[in-house]
Amino acid sequence: MAKSQQTFNKSEKEKKRLKKREDKRKKMEARKLEKEENGGADSIPFAYVDQFGNLTDSPPDPSEKIKVKAKNIVIGIPKKEEGDEEEYDPIRKGKVSFFDNSKGFGFIIDTEDQEKYFCHVSGLIDEIQENDKVQFELEKGNRGMNAVRVKLV
Structure with missing residues (x-):
């Protein structure tokens, strides 16, 4: 088998x-x-x-349907009218919180919004010291906004 x-x-x-x-x-x-x-x-x-x-x-619900015309649909950002412009003063006021003359930089605190902005000696018009009241303009830098055209008030 x-x-x-x-x-x-x-x-x-x-x-x-x-x-x-x-x-x-x-x-x-x-x-x-x-x-x-x-x-x-x-x-x-x-x-x-x-x-x-x-x-x-x-x-x-079909009764809640809203009819929209194609020409009323805005694609993109509408252009600004001449009257739409806000009055923006580029010159700001602030107080020098820290400034090191030997290194050539410091910080300014804005009086309006209490923001702290970096300031370099190349952006100065007048010589500044700590606790001086100054006016300045803002400019976009590598690490944020920088105070430029700084002068004493």
Whole structure:
């Protein structure tokens, strides 16, 4: 009598493979049935946007619909009118909180917003010391705003 070529381990692997294939087939059939019961595309959830821009799951009320003309939609930033300009005084006033003459830099505190601005000796018009009242202009530097054209008041 000849011995079987299939070992116990091989037959167990074959049983697992067949069971996996059968489970997959059952899941696929269950999905088909569920899709047919729900009517196909109705199972896909929709998201609607209400008049305030919020996402909802219910469709918006047609009575609250607002008619907008395409020419009224502004894309970009509107151009400034001549009367829209704010009066901005570039000259600010402040007090010298720290200044080191040997190193050539210091800091000025703005009297309006109490911001501290860096000041370099190259941006000075007059010689300044600590606690002097000064007027200055701001300029964008490498690490923020710098006080330039600084002179005593």
